[in-house]
Amino acid sequence: MTSSISKFVRSEKREGYYDRLVTDLTGLNDRLNAFSVIDGNMKVGFPLSVKDNLCVKGFECTASSKILRGYIPPFSATVVERALNAGFSFLGKTRMDEFGFGTFGINNDKPVRNPFDERRVAGGSSAGSAVATSIMKYHVSLAESTGGSISAPAAFCGVVGFTPTYGLLSRYGLIDYANSLDKVGVMGRSSQDVRYLFDKVKGYDRRDSTSVDSALKSRETKNLMIVEELLDKVEDRVKTRFLGFLDRLKGNGYSVESVSAKDLEHSIAAYYIISMAEASTNLAKYCGFKYGLKVDDFTKGYNDFFSEARASFGAEAKRRILLGTFVRGKSVRSRYYSRATKIRRAVINRLKALTKKGLLISPTMPVLTPTFEEVEKLTPVQNYAMDILTVPPNLAGMPHVSFPYDYLNGLPLGAQAVSDHFDDYTLLDFVSEWEKGFRYEFKYNLGDL
């Protein structure tokens, strides 16, 4: 499959292209809520959307939180700056779960709707980026994942969502959720588009202390592994389709081995302990006189002033602040936070040992895209359990990619492949091979040439 980026760049039909695209996009966005900002200025480059937790100089950046309304960053994130320098054109900011706190794209002012069926969720937290990718013919998105925020919406919206090894894409200019887990990534309609943007934005950045510049590997492997304990969590109708997908892979020359990995059992708990601990400290910077929302009454004492500002957080943010503050408490820290970091070590060790032998593969999500009503009924713990397949590679900072492999009742089904640290290109090569025999389906193709 050739990159749609090269086709777009070669096209001579780009006069008035942006005007038409922005008009069509604005109309559809009124229903789907994918974008919080659409930039209507005339441009000529390949359209790029940016998740609303990445700063773009001069455009409001809120991470879909009320507490950041009105915040205009005076600088761009490194990945944005590099993409613009490479010739991409900034199209707009995409809506997300507030600060990345969510799996369904609903924890914000306007829940994001799935373009395949508007009664259903888009997935989260990079909901708007996935929807934008699913509705536009020529477009890529810069997104971000902490525990599955790229894979989940990519699966529900039928696009390719790539989360690179931790540290490969700079976090400078990213609004932090959990520093040791946050990873900037890329979404596109093909592995080629994703790879193109990834290559333009990757690389060491001295402004991010966790940035790395290790050489990336690519190896040929025909060995795939499924983790029994994870597949057991998948609902039957999804599992049946996934097993059919494995049969097609076997037909393409891959071997599929079933492996046991009990060490992954506590991934969800460890992930939420670490991420909430980090989130609860990161959110302390929103204190009512810097960034976004301002509390006007300066006669108040600091604690009152601070508490008044924090009333603007949404329910999930408040829940995570409470739980994060709790697990960091002196009397329970070793029981929760310290132990969770050891579980992360066990997960890293296990996944590294497995991925030395090949790629791990699983459905991306354990369920078919749920409706808003179905999601509303979930308790927080049931909600967190939806991340069971995406959390292990995120906790371990390992590269992973979600891509569509089938459609059920008109909804896309996503598979997720995981590889070893810095083995990122192997994943993109694997998806590229799969795409040779797969036909993507989309409901909208805005901006067709």
Added chain:
Amino acid sequence: MDQKEFDRLASISRLRLDENEREKFLKEIDEVIRLFDEIEKADVDSLEPAFHPIDIPQRLRGEEPEAFGNKKELLGNTKIYRFYVVGPKI
């Protein structure tokens, strides 16, 4: 978690919760803590903690001042009095 402990947690978190939020979070937080308690069963005592997923080289920047391009833009998100950021009383 009992109500007294929950109220203390909300207080040190600097969150003012209304009665509905308080009731809802108190119930939900218990459920989440039960999930967290599951990690006691993990056999990980002998392992080193992983504070990051990969080894991060310690590359510290030099102590060299750098000027930010546009001071006015930088301060544009705050209330200013004579180039000072205005904040609450401490």
